[in-house]
Amino acid sequence: MTNYEPIIGIELHAELMTNSKMFCGCKVVDSVEAEPNTAVCPVCLGMPGMLPVINKQAVAFALRVALALNCTIQPHNIFARKNYFYPDLPKAYQISQYELPIGTDGWVDIQLESGEHKRIGIRRVHMEEDTGKLTHLDGGGSLVDYNRSGVPLLEIVSEPDIHSGEEARAYGLKIRQILRYLGVNSGDMEKGVLRVEPNISLRPVGTTAFGKRTELKNLNSFKALADGAAYEIARQAEILDAGGAVVQETRGWHDTKRITFSQRSKEEAEDYRYFPEPDLPPLHISDEWIVQVQAGLPELPDAKIAHYLADYGLSEYDARVLAEEREVAAWFEEAAAHFPDAKTITNWVLNNLFQLMNEHKQTIGEMQVTPTGLAELLQLVADNTLNNNTAKEVLADMFTTGESAKAIVAAKGLAQISDEDAIAALIATILDQNPNQVTAYLNGKEQLRGWFVGQIMRTSQGKANPALVNTLLTTQLAQRRLSDEA
Ligand SMILES: [Zn+2]
Incomplete structure (x- = not known):
């Protein structure tokens, strides 16, 4: 059996918690609780002739994230059209950043359960818009909700610096923690506001060429990310050991069976025919703005x-x-x-x-x-x-x-009794009331000391100062020993 080195890169999508959407004035609403298709307008429904306008708050949030992830900030930002057809995408293109993302070449430090620290490179951080949401009905047919269409989305792409399911999980948790610290994302994976997609390949230890990779989708928790990546690593190793070839494809994660399954093969990089978005001017980010956002980071x-x-x-x-x-x-x-x-x-x-x-x-x-x-x-x-x-x-x-x-x-009336005379009197009363226990104690049954303390504390309703009780009890028991021996 060959020893393999797993190579994992992670694409993470985070919706930004702005008041309004990325390119229109529609409110950003809770995609689980809000009535479907109530936060929509001609812009985010992709009606012909409608013009997008960039949401400055979304850019400020993206800038916070890129700076917190130690990225180099791109002053000259271009939005591009990523063309593809899907029913959750009414314009048939997504406005995204392609060649000039807002942040590049960053890093984040993660900590593993062993205590070991590791630095993971961040290749890019870019702004885009979310798509609508499809619900496939059991009896056939699908429903579409465009409330999410046009919600500001940030894509954070790591370098392939991750080498195990545990590291993938630690990385995902760390990014989520930072996003929450920055106040730009709730981190609620169950609601889909944060999505992770690892791509995983193996190569024989000591070699440098990348193997064929698979991409995992439908991971709804960081545990699923760790388990899904570990499953893929084992599955690919088994194929390679048997002399087979890994198929480059997108695979889903089955949360109850805890396995991955083939969704669609991806022989070539998809051709999205990117071109600069003609309806948006280049977005210039000034040095002053960068300094201001940096200074405002928590x-x-x-x-x-x-x-x-x-x-x-x-x-x-x-x-x-x-x-x-x-x-x-x-x-x-x-x-x-x-x-x-x-x-x-x-x-x-x-x-x-x-x-x-x-x-x-x-x-x-x-x-x-x-x-x-x-x-x-x-x-x-x-x-x-x-x-x-x-x-x-x-x-x-x-x-x-x-x-x-x-x-x-x-x-x-809970104030502690710290009056020495009062406590001394209380101790004397307890000792007087229990002569047999006192004798037994003086004859060597030392565990009775705890019993005396219990009686004293109970009689004082827990209010006697325990340190004083201890000191004064020691004194009084010693005195009784002396008078006993006299
Ligand atoms: Zn809208």
């Missing part, structure tokens, strides 16, 4: 993780989890600005808040606990007004009622 995930490691002393794992989504990161940073110990904030966010969010199925944007609210709660723990356990209960109350920590503590 801190991106890799930079944020580095910043958390250096400035907050977090572990790499914690930093990654906090930086995974921009909203969570922003929430954490605001809380950290109001409380001096970022590690304590991190623990409370990752353990307690995430658990509450899970239980109540709420996102960080939906929940009622604010960053300053958590900081106030942790301040009550820091100054010994609350112990950790009571603070957890208070947080759960804050989560469901939206009340502040101080208000809940006052209303429920």
